[in-house]
Amino acid sequence: ATQACAASLGQGPLSRFWEWGKNIVCVGRNYADHAREMRSEVPAEPVLFLKPSTAYAPEGSAILMPAYTRNLHHELELGVVMGRRGRAVPEAAAMDYVAGYALCLDMTARDVQDECKKKGLPWTLAKSFTTSCPVSAFVPKEKVPDPHNLKLWLKVNGELRQEGDTSSMIFSIPYIISYVSKIMTLEEGDIILTGTPKGVGPVKENDEIQAGIHGVVSMRFQVQGPRC
Secondary structure (H helix, E strand, C coil): CHHHHHHHHHHCHHHHHHHCCCCEEEEECCEHHHHHHCCCCCCCCCEEEEECHHHEEEECECEECCCCCCCEEECEEEEEEECCCECCCCHHHHHHHEEEEEEEECCEEHHHHHHHHHHCCCCHHHHCCCCCEEECCCEEHHHCCCCCCCEEEEEECCEEEEEEEHHHECCCHHHHHHHHHHHCCECCCCEEECCCCCCCEEECCCCEEEEEECCCEEEEEEEECCCC
């Protein structure tokens, strides 16, 4: 009965988690090669930041470039969608809380982030604007036997920009779920973005971004310029 319930959830509300999920929790610098390209230290524990639910951009909508940035970057990430509420989840039980996955982009106003870093300010302006979290279709957990053995790729206007393996994550998905849930209660429909591999870079107005998880899912988005 429990499996039937989970299956029905996969076909129901969780398949459109972006319409009602509350929390978007992001992990920064979870790939050593990306930390190096950002000239940052490899962290001893996860670096966390949040996006609002209005950051979601499902496939078919556009990525809206904020008027206050001149250097918008793509960051390709595996997203983990939570299937039930969890507080202080033990690492050994963490995968029981996962409903599935989505490919995500953590769109980042890099020039703004650089200024925030210099001033010691939070990254909200750089990371949390409307449409800063484009997402693919929901992928049920059953279709991903090992989330730590996935190949991610991203192209801009047909040119390969990012390629990485989730096996290179510094912190594993169970570790991240346990760590985050000790700080904040995670709820059904929440998503955790697990960090980006190296190769982040700029996009401009009218660029087309294509991205995918090899053999699992792909997505396509267009970048639109600032709107008054």
